[in-house]
Amino acid sequence: MSTREVSDGNEPVIEGIEQLVAPMIGGEKPESDWRIGTEHEKFVYKREDRHAPSYDEPDGIRDILVEMQEYGWQPVEENGNIIALKGADGAISLEPAGQLELSGAPLENLHQTCAETGRHLEQVKTIGERCGVGYLGLGMWPDKTREELPIMPKGRYGIMLKHMPKVGNLGLDMMLRTCTIQVNLDYSSEADMVKKFRVGLALQPLATALFANSPFTEGKPNGYLSYRSHIWSDTDPHRTGMLPFVFEDGFGYERWAEYMLDVPMYFVFRDGKYIDAAGLSFRDFMDGNLSVLPGERPTSSDWWDHLSTAFPEVRLKSFLEMRGADGGPWSRICALPAFWVGLLYDQGALDAAWNLVKDWSMEERERLRNEVPRLALDTKLPGGKGTMQDLGREVLAIAHKGLAARARLNASGDNETGYLETLDEIVSTGKVPAQRLLDAYHGEWGGDVTRVYKYSF
Template sequence: MSNPGEADLTPISSTRELAEWFAAGSKDRADWRIGTEHEKFGFRRDDLSPPPYEPDGIRAMLEGLERLGWEPILDSGNPIGLKRGGASVSLEPGGQFELSGAPLPDLHAAEAELRDHLAEVREVGGTLGLGFAPLGFHPLARREQMPWMPKGRYAIMRNYMPRVGTMGLDMMLRTCTVQVNLDFGPEADMVEKLRISLALQPLATALFANSPFAEGRPNGLRTLRGRVWTETDPDRTGIPAVAFEPGFGFQRFADWVLDVPMYFIMREGRWIDCAGASFRQFMAGGLPDHPGVFATMGDWADHVTTVFTDVRLKRFLEMRGADAGSPEMMQALPAFWTGLLYDDAAQKAAAALVRDWAVPEMQALRLAVPEQAIHTPFRGRSLREWGRDAVAIARQGLVARGMGEERYLTALENVLEAGETQADHWLRRHATVWDGDLARILPEAAI
């Protein structure tokens, strides 16, 4: 989850302004960029326990990175993030360490950014006895063993999540992801990109499956993180049918987001709990418990960040379906989506691949994927076969860009060739080399 942005106190006078907020993200092709986000679990190398915020934990990591040129982001006086250039470091609720990368022109720049970030994390973490492992779900810790970071918005969400799903707190505390943010052109281009990426998000979940363990033992799934998201607040998650309705565009999406229940607003540096209230009602009449507080564009921008659909439309498109994984897989994720969506011919081929998929089929596939991942049957084929088609299109798209970026797809192609996801790799290690000792996974997965 992102760090809080700068407040925009412009009053909202019409829903059209909300649609225009999304439309302002439209960019000329020459200005399209790639922004990668990746999370990892911290652990103490001496006993593998999750590090607290303090002492000698996550706060010390942030302060160590400050000495390398990062500027702190504060919440009630506590450092809860960092910024440098166009990139930021933020904390997930359980201390998962996230880099939200800068908008970059190509995948080579994204690789360099990832390499530099991991080197800095190793440098600072090494002095504190901390390691960091990118896995989709924490393989060892129980929910109550995870720390809570001192971010005001998380306290509000912590109270609300148990009211709207069985695994929302697990999502907050015990999951890690890798995501990519991509740009769009005019409204029609946004619509096509959003539909392609929503349809193919269950495939991405399968390809990047990397969470087969929980609380020290196999959990029976390939991606427990994928299952967690099916049990988290249905009002704001999943594959929204509205995106596939005739006439869908910026205005229709804004209308849908208006009815997603709120979590909070910020005033004078303080988070105000309004969990469950409708933003539409907030716009119309303010907040009953806070007279004189009315909706602003800054409130809208914050509210949009609380929409957790498998692909999130902001002023860019955010692909949200994948488990965190190895550095090679962290780089394969932006390569996959860039190849599909940043070349016209590839985008048209991807659109043709999914054109006749019905929304209920996609939603059913999303529910089925956590167990079998790429071996999940779909429309008479396995997702492994569908994955070969999609990755081939992505490769063609990257080749057409002419930058030599197609090499970043090799890790995905290896998954499809072997028929073995990262989860399968770890399950095999657990059953053979580790002889059932799951404590081995965090040191081996550490970056």
């Protein structure tokens, strides 16, 4: 989740649709300038007893951030607390219960992405050894209750934690007990954005299935393969979901802005402080009628903040965010951007992917999204045309061709297709990561979910 810093205070007030769509128009780039931004979260735990460390305990989250500065990371503070780091490899930030996130730099190819991921994991592992902590790459805390988890000192999180129970039953679980991998990708024009958005939304259930990695809750199987994905279905209906309007004629920047105007607000940031505006209307804000800031009207920074408070399966800001995957280890952190870059960054691949999904109805898309968290690759496709596993074979073949066509080579002369190998294996066997964890739980682990910690970074 983004970390806000104080602006210069001289921004113009937003007055109309031209300024609302400006971030999206400003994101347009020629293909030569398209970049890959990968975000990945991990759970932090104390090796001695596996508890989730608080912010300020000795060798806790704050101390980890302090120690990370030896690698050149620069601190970002809020109310005197270090709550993020900035550096050449992007930004390191804190999720609400201390999950550690790297929001990587915009990079040209997947070789750079995987090198960045490797550097980051090596750094946090080194600091982890010093602080007595380890890291788990899963989509859901396998053994922690909400009450066992700490809260990080970030103002927006206090507002969200208070608001979440009012709009859904699982929003607190989303904030406190989940981790994800995401990739941020560019577009060249409004039409290019629309096609990529539609392909991304339609195929997001496939990504969820391939990366499903959250089968445990509080020490027991929870009946799902991606419980993280299920959580989003009962978090807040005003800001989540599959967005039917994206598939309607006329969808574009203005329609996205209209959607975002109808997403209830969380906060307004003023003078380094978060002001609680949860549930209020950005339209009222534009009219100067926001009750918590009477007479004030929003600036571009307020709009940027608001754009970060919707959580659908794909999100548009000045780039497109693919948001459907559970957290996982290094190989899958590299595989997610490979999957989407292969599909969306080559025109032939993009066209082929769209041809696979363009005839699905909205009801069929919703059904896939709702069934995949339980069934993963066993989910039935529309029209009786096989299963999600069958779709995975077709889509990965397209992604391979897309990456091969890009012909981005490393020093050894390898292209980017190798980063799909872990997904090829999943589709070949039909067994997603969560199913392997469940096999171990019912087998060699003898029902002891703490054995999952052997998979820590």
